[in-house]
Amino acid sequence: MQAGGNRELEARNYLEKHRIMELLNYLTSALLFFRPEKPREYLISVLERLRIAKITGVAFPFFMDHCNIVSMFEMMDTSDKGTISFVQYKEGLKTLGLLNEDEVLKDDGHAITLEKFRAEVNKRTEEI
Numbered sequence: 001m002q003a004g005g006n007r008e009l010e011a012r013n014y015l016e017k018h019r020i021m022e023l024l025n026y027l028t029s030a031l032l033f034f035r036p037e038k039p040r041e042y043l044i045s046v047l048e049r050l051r052i053a054k055i056t057g058v059a060f061p062f063f064m065d066h067c068n069i070v071s072m073f074e075m076m077d078t079s080d081k082g083t084i085s086f087v088q089y090k091e092g093l094k095t096l097g098l099l100n101e102d103e104v105l106k107d108d109g110h111a112i113t114l115e116k117f118r119a120e121v122n123k124r125t126e127e128i
Contacts, residue, residue, distance in 0.1 A: 025097030026125075033068070033096075069121055072096075073114045083111035092117065098124040 015021055027043060036042035072095075074080075076088040084092070086105075089112040093099040098121060 022097065022100065027097070029095060029097040066118070069118050070114065073117050081111075083113055084117065086112065088112070089117060089120075093120065093124065096121065 027046065030046065031039055031042065034042070072092060073084065076084045076092055086107040090099065090105055093105075099105070
């Protein structure tokens with residue numbers, strides 16, 4: 001029974017080390033967001049761009065452009081205040097596959113602006 005637990009720990013460490021779950025969450029979110037006609041081809045092209053970015057050292061091309069981020073923010077900002085709550089912010093990052101299940105974000109008590117949301121989405125995307 002110990003051997004099975006060790007294998008599970010090794011598997012978890014491997015996935016964390018290579019950030020596989022974040023990548024899979026991000027790919028899934030991108031599929032649901034863009035809904036391409038040919039999802040397999042879309043995923044292959046995204047992974048190919050990631051491979052090229054790694055080889056060349058060029059920044060990974062971002063899936064979502066400025067308009068997409070603004071649209072998502074506006075969907076969460078239903079009262080059109082120009083801000084969203086911390087809970088909405090956290091859920092938005094989770095929806096995009098940019099927040100680990102066990103990651104704890106600190107709520108500083110301030111509402112989240114579009115600029116803060118965009119900056120965090122861009123930063124987390126570059127980390128993938």
